[in-house]
Amino acid sequence: xxxxxxxxxxxxxxxxxxxxxxxxxxxxxxxxxxxxxxxxxxxxxxxxxxxxxxxxxxxxxxxxxxxxxxxxxxxxxxxxxxxxxxxxxxxxxxxxxxxxxxxxxxxxxxxxxxxxxxxxxxxxxxxxxxxxxxxxxxxxxxxxxxxxxxxxxxxxxxxxxxxxxxxxxxxxxxxxxxxxxxxxxxxxxxxxxxxxxxxxxxxxxxxxxxxxxxxxxxxxxxxxxxxxxxxxxxxxxxxxxxxxxxxxxxxxx
Numbered sequence: 001x002x003x004x005x006x007x008x009x010x011x012x013x014x015x016x017x018x019x020x021x022x023x024x025x026x027x028x029x030x031x032x033x034x035x036x037x038x039x040x041x042x043x044x045x046x047x048x049x050x051x052x053x054x055x056x057x058x059x060x061x062x063x064x065x066x067x068x069x070x071x072x073x074x075x076x077x078x079x080x081x082x083x084x085x086x087x088x089x090x091x092x093x094x095x096x097x098x099x100x101x102x103x104x105x106x107x108x109x110x111x112x113x114x115x116x117x118x119x120x121x122x123x124x125x126x127x128x129x130x131x132x133x134x135x136x137x138x139x140x141x142x143x144x145x146x147x148x149x150x151x152x153x154x155x156x157x158x159x160x161x162x163x164x165x166x167x168x169x170x171x172x173x174x175x176x177x178x179x180x181x182x183x184x185x186x187x188x189x190x191x192x193x194x195x196x197x198x199x200x201x202x203x204x205x206x207x208x209x210x211x212x213x214x215x216x217x218x219x220x221x222x223x224x225x226x227x228x229x230x231x232x233x234x235x236x237x238x239x240x241x242x243x244x245x246x247x248x249x250x251x252x253x
Contacts, residue, residue, distance in 0.1 A: 006052075007128070008077045009223070010034045012060050012117060013087030015042035017185045018135070021212035022084055025220050027052045034073045036060065036087070060087050060113035070120050080124035082223045085114035085157075086135045092146040103149045110153035111160070118164060122173070129172035131231075133219050134161045136179040138238050154179070158234050165232030174231040176222040181238025184209035205240030 009026040013019040015037035023033045032052050037043050038059040046055060054076055058069040074080075088110045091102050118132050125132070139147045140154030161177040168175060182188065182200045188209070192200075201207050218237045221227055236242045 006030065006032045006077070007081035008032045008034065008073075008079050009082040009084065010036060010073060010080060010117075010121070011084040011086055012036045012113070014084075015039050015046065015055075017187070018180065018183065018212050018215045019084070019086040020046075021216040022086065022219050023053060025213070025216045026082070026223075029220065031082070032077045034076070036069060036073075038065075038087075060117055061108035063116055066113070066116045066120055074124075079128055080121050081128045081130040083117060083121045083125070083130070083132045084135065084219055084223075085117055085132065087113055088135065088137075088153075090150050092150065093148070094146060095148045098148050106149040106153050110150070111156050114157060115160060118160075118175075122168065122171075125168075125173045126171045131174040131176070131223050132161075132164060132168075133222050134158075134164075134175070134177045135219070136161075136177050136234065138179055138181040138236060138242055141179055141234070141236060141242050161234065162232050169231055174222075174227070176227070176230060176232070177234045178215060178218050178222065179234055179236045179238065179242070180210060180215045181236065181241040182209045183215060184211055200241075203241060203244055204238070205244060208239065210237060210239060 009031045011019050011023045011033060014023045014035040023035050027033045035053055035055045036058055038057065040057050043055040043057055056069055056072055058065040060066055089106055091106050093102065114134055134157050136157040137154040139151040140158050143151060158177055161175055164175040215237050218235055222230065
């Protein structure tokens with residue numbers, strides 16, 4: 001086991017996108033970082049520049065996987081200072097077309113996984129006076145079409161954040177939530193038509209998508225000492241999108 005002097009951040013869903021950008025930012029700021037993802041192929045393709053980051057292949061929607069994940073991470077570095085519950089799945093379909101299997105798959109990862117990972121971290125976070133950052137979505141703050149399961153799961157993450165903050169504050173554990181708006185990831189750019197991209201730009205006051213690094217910066221801030229009196233808060237990192245009202249007509253087609 002390595003020295004426990006360095007702080008440890010666990011970032012789930014970190015093989016790509018916002019999770020990977022977040023993991024790299026913590027590493028650049030002298031954290032050890034456990035990169036957790038269930039996608040073995042994506043993890044094997046990662047080029048980890050130094051021994052401050054280590055990948056762990058586990059599915060956080062499965063209770064036994066969560067238990068084994070913590071066991072292996074704590075064998076590597078015996079403390080937990082930050083947990084970033086970023087792992088999530090997106091499923092976009094109408095209410096009529098969302099059967100229970102689709103609904104349950106979203107809830108297992110987006111909600112159950114965050115709950116289980118957080119619960120397992122509590123005893124370690126008590127010792128370090130650490131923090132939890134839950135990743136919701138603008139879809140948890142405002143309704144839109146085709147997001148009955150995804151949006152509901154993210155709204156539940158927002159309430160989970162408040163519950164955790166209320167109960168864990170007495171231990172010095174802070175819990176906050178970042179709700180990203182549209183972010184320019186490879187996945188988004190692959191599925192968003194030009195019509196949708198243009199409509200998002202029109203609806204967002206800053207007239208653009210966010211970047212993975214901009215979301216990572218917000219996550220890191222909430223985990224840092226600069227946010228030492230902030231807990232139970234939901235930070236929409238969305239270019240002002242949540243403030244502007246109705247959903248996109250292009251998404252209703």
